[in-house]
Amino acid sequence: MKITQIRNATIQIENNGVKFLVDPYLAEMGRYPGFPNTMNSNIRNPRVELPFSLEEILDVDAVILTHIHTDHFDEIAYNVIPKNKKIFVQNINNKNFVKELGFKNIEILTEEGIFFNNIKLIKTPAQHGSREKVESTYKSLQVEYDSCGIILESNHEKKLYIAGDTIWCEEVEKTLEKFNPEIIILNAGDAQLLDGTSIIMGKKDVKKVCLACPNSVIIASHMETVNHSTLSREDLNNFAKAEKINNLLIPNDGQSYSFS
Template sequence: MKIHQIRNATLIVTYAKKRFLVDPYLADKDAYPGFEGTLNSEIRNPRVALSTPMEKILDFDALILTHLHPDHFDEAAIKLLPRDKPAFVQDYSDAELIKALGFTDVRPLGIETTFEGVTLSRTRGQHGSEQAYVYAAELLGNVMGVVFRAEGENTLYLAGDTVWNQMVATNLEMFKPDVIVLAAGDAQVPGLGSIIMGTDDVKTVHDAAPTAQIVASHMETVNHCALSRADLQAFAEVNGMTDHLWIPADNDVLEF
């Protein structure tokens, strides 16, 4: 298994010799305004340029879209992505939206969806607290994670844009992943709080799955992410997590 951190939540996961492009956010630096109503909304997005060549990003076997927020699937990705590659999405609603953009092989994920020797399982998550969903459910929307399994490979749990909650705890207990990718940038919406994981949630995941290797993604790219890689590394050192927490820079490749 190789996890190539591209930028933000964009990854290339090489698993059982298949390359999965996850949540492509492909625009040039500063292409978009900051997200209205979020922390540091005056800062333009993406905050950093891509450091991976586009031809490498577009060399993939299948696409995975955990949800359709514009920092996971943007206008640049819509223009650049090939239309004929398999695209896995969380439900039939997202599938119809992707098909309307001209993608010809769109597949909603199920409990066990197979793709060329890889079993992909949709998991549930929640893009913010219960209170946040009381006030902004439509804005936050539905999100998914994905568990990857194949013979001879470690089990990978890509949690997606979620905070710690019982759904994540259930996923850890059910699948017992060896490697966990977390959206760990602590994105903030004033009045609603964190809408992805921050330091405390990362530690809670580690405490719940103490032998798993955790990869921190979705950091230092969009205006409302409050947690830096340096601060997460310092937190990990204080809390004895450094042997199990990886914080890749953009374009780093991890192998498990």
């Protein structure tokens, strides 16, 4: 298995010879205004450029959308991904949204699991911030709250858990207990609303995952790209050293890891 951190939550995964693109956020630096009602909303997004060409990024067999917030699936992605490309989505609302953009080969992920080229994809639950704290803000911004994670299982490959946009919560804890994934990708930039409420994992959440799965490799993604990300790679690395966490990888954009 090969995992490449592209930018933000956008990653490429090569599993048993099948290549997936997760959460394509493909705009050039500074194309969009900062997200309203979030930290540092004066900063334009994305904050950095892509590390690869669009041609390299789009050289995949399928696309996985954990949800359709614009820092996971943006207007550049709408236009450059081929309309017949296989796209996996979390629910019927997301399917309808993607279908209206002209995409023709869309499938909804399920908790029972579906297969693509002999790889099993299993939908897992997530909390994109504590629901009671953030759902009203999401509604005011006219974006949906729901997000998901995904388990990838296949013969001769390690079990992979992409947690998606979530905080540490009971659903994540149960997913770890149920599947015991060997590789875990966390969105760990501690994106925050204006009142300081975290809507993805921060360093304390990352520590909980690392302690819950001491024999797993944890990879930190979704960092240093959008205005409301408040945790830097350097700060997370310093925290991990201070806490003696030794199963955490913090890739730079463009960096890859291979697992056998």
